[in-house]
Amino acid sequence: MAQLARCMLIIVLLGIEFGIFGTGFCKIFRLRLSACEKTLLGFFVYFGLFQTAALPMILLQRPFHELVWLWIALAAAVNLFVLFAAGRELIRLLRGFFAAAWRMKGLLLAAVIFLVLFVCWFQGTQQYMGWDTTDYIGTVNTTVYTDTMYIYEGNSGVQAEFLNLRYALSAFYMHSAFLCSVAGVGGMMIQKYVLGTVCILMHALILFTMGKRLFTKDEKKALFMTGLVFVMHLGFQTMYSASDFLLIRAYEAKGFCANVVIPAMFYAILCFWEQQEKREHWALLFAVSFSSVPISMSSLVIVPALLVIAVLAQWFTKRNWKILWRCFWCAVPNGVYLIIYFLYTKGFQIMIK
Amino acid sequence: MYDVENILQTFQKYGGITMFLPAFWVCVIYVFCYGKESGRKRLLFAFLLSILFVFNDLSMKLVGKMTGEGTYYRFIWAIPILPLIAWAGTKVVMEREKRWEKAVVFALIFCLFWGGKSSFITEGSIRVPENPYNLSSDVIQVCDIIDKDKKTESPVVIFDYGCQLEARLYDPSLVWGISRRAYQFHNDAEGYEHAGRYKTEKALIHAANFGVKSEPERFAKALKKKKVDYVVTLTEYEMDDYLEGTGYRLVGRSDFRSVYVRTE
Numbered sequence: 115m116a117q118l119a120r121c122m123l124i125i126v127l128l129g130i131e132f133g134i135f136g137t138g139f140c141k142i143f144r145l146r147l148s149a150c151e152k153t154l155l156g157f158f159v160y161f162g163l164f165q166t167a168a169l170p171m172i173l174l175q176r177p178f179h180e181l182v183w184l185w186i187a188l189a190a191a192v193n194l195f196v197l198f199a200a201g202r203e204l205i206r207l208l209r210g211f212f213a214a215a216w217r218m219k220g221l222l223l224a225a226v227i228f229l230v231l232f233v234c235w236f237q238g239t240q241q242y243m244g245w246d247t248t249d250y251i252g253t254v255n256t257t258v259y260t261d262t263m264y265i266y267e268g269n270s271g272v273q274a275e276f277l278n279l280r281y282a283l284s285a286f287y288m289h290s291a292f293l294c295s296v297a298g299v300g301g302m303m304i305q306k307y308v309l310g311t312v313c314i315l316m317h318a319l320i321l322f323t324m325g326k327r328l329f330t331k332d333e334k335k336a337l338f339m340t341g342l343v344f345v346m347h348l349g350f351q352t353m354y355s356a357s358d359f360l361l362i363r364a365y366e367a368k369g370f371c372a373n374v375v376i377p378a379m380f381y382a383i384l385c386f387w388e389q390q391e392k393r394e395h396w397a398l399l400f401a402v403s404f405s406s407v408p409i410s411m412s413s414l415v416i417v418p419a420l421l422v423i424a425v426l427a428q429w430f431t432k433r434n435w436k437i438l439w440r441c442f443w444c445a446v447p448n449g450v451y452l453i454i455y456f457l458y459t460k461g462f463q464i465m466i467k
Numbered sequence: 468m469y470d471v472e473n474i475l476q477t478f479q480k481y482g483g484i485t486m487f488l489p490a491f492w493v494c495v496i497y498v499f500c501y502g503k504e505s506g507r508k509r510l511l512f513a514f515l516l517s518i519l520f521v522f523n524d525l526s527m528k529l530v531g532k533m534t535g536e537g538t539y540y541r542f543i544w545a546i547p548i549l550p551l552i553a554w555a556g557t558k559v560v561m562e563r564e565k566r567w568e569k570a571v572v573f574a575l576i577f578c579l580f581w582g583g584k585s586s587f588i589t590e591g592s593i594r595v596p597e598n599p600y601n602l603s604s605d606v607i608q609v610c611d612i613i614d615k616d617k618k619t620e621s622p623v624v625i626f627d628y629g630c631q632l633e634a635r636l637y638d639p640s641l642v643w644g645i646s647r648r649a650y651q652f653h654n655d656a657e658g659y660e661h662a663g664r665y666k667t668e669k670a671l672i673h674a675a676n677f678g679v680k681s682e683p684e685r686f687a688k689a690l691k692k693k694k695v696d697y698v699v700t701l702t703e704y705e706m707d708d709y710l711e712g713t714g715y716r717l718v719g720r721s722d723f724r725s726v727y728v729r730t731e
């Protein structure tokens with residue numbers, strides 16, 4: 115029970131961190147975003163920054179505990195900066211959430227909250243067990259147990275000959291291992307209960323934010339749309355559907371790709387299609403693109419493909435050359451990962467020391 | 468989706484028996500017919516570009532070479548199927564003036580997409596896990612038996628299939644004696660003709676996962692080659708004497724499994 119309580123606490127703390135990181139990013143780059151958008155942006159900034167800290171350490175084959183301390187120091191620095199420099203904005207963000215909840219109070223809000231929490235519970239109680247499960251959760255457990263990163267194969271525990279860049283280029287599971295070591299909870303519980311729940315809650319947040327944009331700030335309609343998507347998720351059980359990855363495998367990076375990264379990208383595209391010059395929309399597009407691989411390697415080609423198609427469609431409609439240049443910069447991070455991954459598939463290897 | 472050959476099959480498998488893809492196309496047509504001029508243009512270009520760049524057999528083959536054709540279904544995630552249907556559904560429901568009309572339309576949508584074979588909510592899916600780890604209690608017992616007995620930090624263990632999947636999620640100090648690939652592609656009790664470089668591991672699979680007792684020499688050789696410290700197999704196979712003969716003694720039993728340790 116104590117471990118479950120710690121899992122709950124981590125979910126709350128992660129939510130607060132996303133808010134803090136989003137507020138900090140908006141403060142530095144002077145962006146004006148709604149409370150939901152800030153939290154969404156914060157999620158991507160958080161994982162993007164974690165990757166920036168973790169990837170060099172993975173490639174240099176440093177011990178895992180060094181990453182733990184580095185991330186504690188970095189996150190503390192960000193938290194302190196935001197508390198001192200953007201404390202008011204942070205309070206405004208909190209107030210924004212409470213005010214929105216108060217405005218929407220009623221049966222519909224209660225029903226949608228119940229539905230989302232039911233999906234969280236449902237996901238947490240499923241006992242899907244496949245080879246991927248052993249790979250991913252095994253990687254988290256092995257990292258904490260051996261104090262190494264990708265030196266041992268996650269599924270088998272056998273020492274690897276070289277870094278498996280198919281997994282090692284994304285630090286998502288190292289973040290889970292970080293949570294395991296600070297909370298003293300095993301990988302299975304962290305992935306299933308914490309990350310699985312975070313995936314579902316972020317999915318709901320994106321849908322609600324998207325609904326607000328589609329229904330010009332009509333929160334009730336946005337809420338209804340969110341609920342409707344969740345109802346449909348419960349009825350869309352086909353192999354590999356995004357719903358399958360939400361209800362059964364939300365704890366996997368792939369689940370985040372299908373239900374957080376891609377919907378967030380789609381939301382950013384909707385905003386950009388509406389106002390192509392607005393800095394905030396480009397910031398969101400860049401943040402989602404930048405953090406797509408750090409969250410899931412499955413985003414490697416999908417996210418830039420989606421971005422290029424959306425921007426080209428806009429260009430054919432409006433003929434603005436500037437957006438192509440900006441699109442190029444948004445696609446650069448995934449382009450770099452793609453080149454490295456391509457070289458890896460052609461035999462480029464980083465041998466284990 | 469590892470048994471698809473072209474993009475159409477990928478869509479068919481993805482949508483399955485559900486009504487989501489047809490409903491999505493209806494919504495696309497609705498947006499195209501009644502949307503704003505610029506929106507319609509964008510939608511048309513986005514549609515054409517996605518067919519040109521992504522949803523065609525050539526792209527599937529080219530990209531599939533690097534990422535695997537079996538995982539090409541992930542590009543369908545980039546199509547906002549459910550948000551678009553929900554947007555249209557919300558418009559239809561919320562634009563009714565009377566409450567009973569709203570309720571009827573919502574019930575219609577609900578029936579269209581919910582229930583039947585494609586629902587996640589089934590008798591077996593509503594469950595409470597046996598323990599907070601959400602792992603089989605039997606596997607936890609096996610891990611505890613090994614943990615109490617082990618003399619080395621990271622013992623090499625061969626497990627039956629079910630136990631192999633879960634054991635390291637509970638105890639990462641254990642090391643698999645049978646690889647994922649061996650189990651994925653050679654998990655049968657047949658001969659060794661197609662086993663290739665997995666012949667050794669296949670001998671271990673035969674004993675641990677199928678209770679085969681007819682090849683003691685080959686099995687003993689494989690155990691030695693893989694330096695196996697523990698063997699975990701189903702108790703119902705009654706392997707005590709067979710394993711004793713290969714130098715492994717019983718160290719404990721869980722509800723369904725027996726754990727054997729190397730004696731020499």
